[in-house]
Amino acid sequence: MALSTTALRDLPPHLRLLAWPALNRRPGLPGVAVRAPAELAAAAPSLTCYSGEVGITLPAHTVRPEALLTAPPATTALAEPLRLVSTLALWDEVVRESGVYPGNIYLASERSVALLLSTAHPDGGESPRPVPLPELLEQLHALELLYRFPVAYKFRGAHGRERQCRINGWGRLLFRLLAAAPGDPYGIAAARARLSGHVAAYRDAYRRGVDAARAAEDGSGERIWAGIHAEQPIPVLI
Numbered sequence: 001m002a003l004s005t006t007a008l009r010d011l012p013p014h015l016r017l018l019a020w021p022a023l024n025r026r027p028g029l030p031g032v033a034v035r036a037p038a039e040l041a042a043a044a045p046s047l048t049c050y051s052g053e054v055g056i057t058l059p060a061h062t063v064r065p066e067a068l069l070t071a072p073p074a075t076t077a078l079a080e081p082l083r084l085v086s087t088l089a090l091w092d093e094v095v096r097e098s099g100v101y102p103g104n105i106y107l108a109s110e111r112s113v114a115l116l117l118s119t120a121h122p123d124g125g126e127s128p129r130p131v132p133l134p135e136l137l138e139q140l141h142a143l144e145l146l147y148r149f150p151v152a153y154k155f156r157g158a159h160g161r162e163r164q165c166r167i168n169g170w171g172r173l174l175f176r177l178l179a180a181a182p183g184d185p186y187g188i189a190a191a192r193a194r195l196s197g198h199v200a201a202y203r204d205a206y207r208r209g210v211d212a213a214r215a216a217e218d219g220s221g222e223r224i225w226a227g228i229h230a231e232q233p234i235p236v237l238i
Contacts, residue, residue, distance in 0.1 A: 031059025049142035
């Protein structure tokens with residue numbers, strides 16, 4: 001007997017990712033059923049992720065739903081979002097451990113996220129039908145695993161298309177579950193080594209950008225934006 005259907009947004013954010021394959025019109029995880037409003041059938045999956053009408057049913061006798069996130073089927077079905085979440089969390093940790101910035105660091109744009117992914121995973125690891133990165137980021141924002149919003153006015157001095165983003169506490173919780181999975185199926189150790197080496201090589205450039213960002217005030221505008229990112233291979237904000 002299956003558990004009763006639960007509103008997706010009533011689940012903790014990291015468990016909402018169990019619905020991700022079905023929301024992207026892919027084969028779902030075994031035993032996981034997702035119900036979405038018919039009027040959203042042709043909409044971008046990110047819009048469906050925001051809907052309070054989406055329901056999810058987990059397999060019968062599920063005691064620890066978290067285990068479904070690290071079970072072998074998830075390694076394939078959730079490869080894209082799990083890789084992105086783990087890479088954002090690793091970046092946060094590496095930047096902090098290196099002394100570049102003691103808090104949580106923001107990626108300055110979708111381009112920054114793409115550069116981060118290619119640095120951490122030079123082999124790519126894309127699926128045959130990858131979700132476009134801006135759409136994937138918007139989905140994870142809708143599921144409340146990261147923060148994503150227009151670049152702060154004090155950095156840009158105007159509205160632009162860039163969206164700064166960073167992992168949040170729920171995303172970090174998910175990362176800890178992935179990092180504890182036996183056999184490191186998500187390549188976390190190798191990605192950590194690559195990012196640690198990258199930050200060590202460019203530490204001074206990142207520190208200068210962080211210092212410039214700390215000094216930014218409303219009205220700083222394009223001058224401070226360019227100064228922050230002049231030397232950073234992966235542009236960041238604070």
